[in-house]
Amino acid sequence: MTIRDRGKLKWAPAAFLPEYTKMLRDLDTDYHRKQKPIIDEFQFEEFDQRICYAMEYNFAVKLTKWVDGFNYEIVGSVHFVDPIHKEVRLKTEDCDVERVKMAEVIAVEVIE
Numbered sequence: 001m002t003i004r005d006r007g008k009l010k011w012a013p014a015a016f017l018p019e020y021t022k023m024l025r026d027l028d029t030d031y032h033r034k035q036k037p038i039i040d041e042f043q044f045e046e047f048d049q050r051i052c053y054a055m056e057y058n059f060a061v062k063l064t065k066w067v068d069g070f071n072y073e074i075v076g077s078v079h080f081v082d083p084i085h086k087e088v089r090l091k092t093e094d095c096d097v098e099r100v101k102m103a104e105v106i107a108v109e110v111i112e
Helices: 009-011 018-031 041-057
Strands: 060-067 070-082 087-092 097-103 106-112
Touching: 041 060, 041 070, 041 097, 041 106, 060 097, 070 097
Parallel strands: none
Antiparallel strands: 060 070, 060 106, 070 087, 087 097
């Protein structure tokens, strides 16, 4: 006689408990969050130099930004650097303009 196990299905919440499913989803999201890396002034200066270099020679840039515990990568050419609002405007491949705050940037890579 073999035992028929339902596997992961037995741990799945019932459909009549939406709060429980939301809590499990939030718990999974919180588990994958990362702390923001500490960026010093020298790294910010290096980011600025790379952005200026890419803007001068019209190279593409891959910016990695940290938002609410998750890293996102944006690839595009530098359209405008706004020193007043401290943001970079990138023109992406699908001709959209993305505004990225410099406080969110954790890595800059020039794609030649």
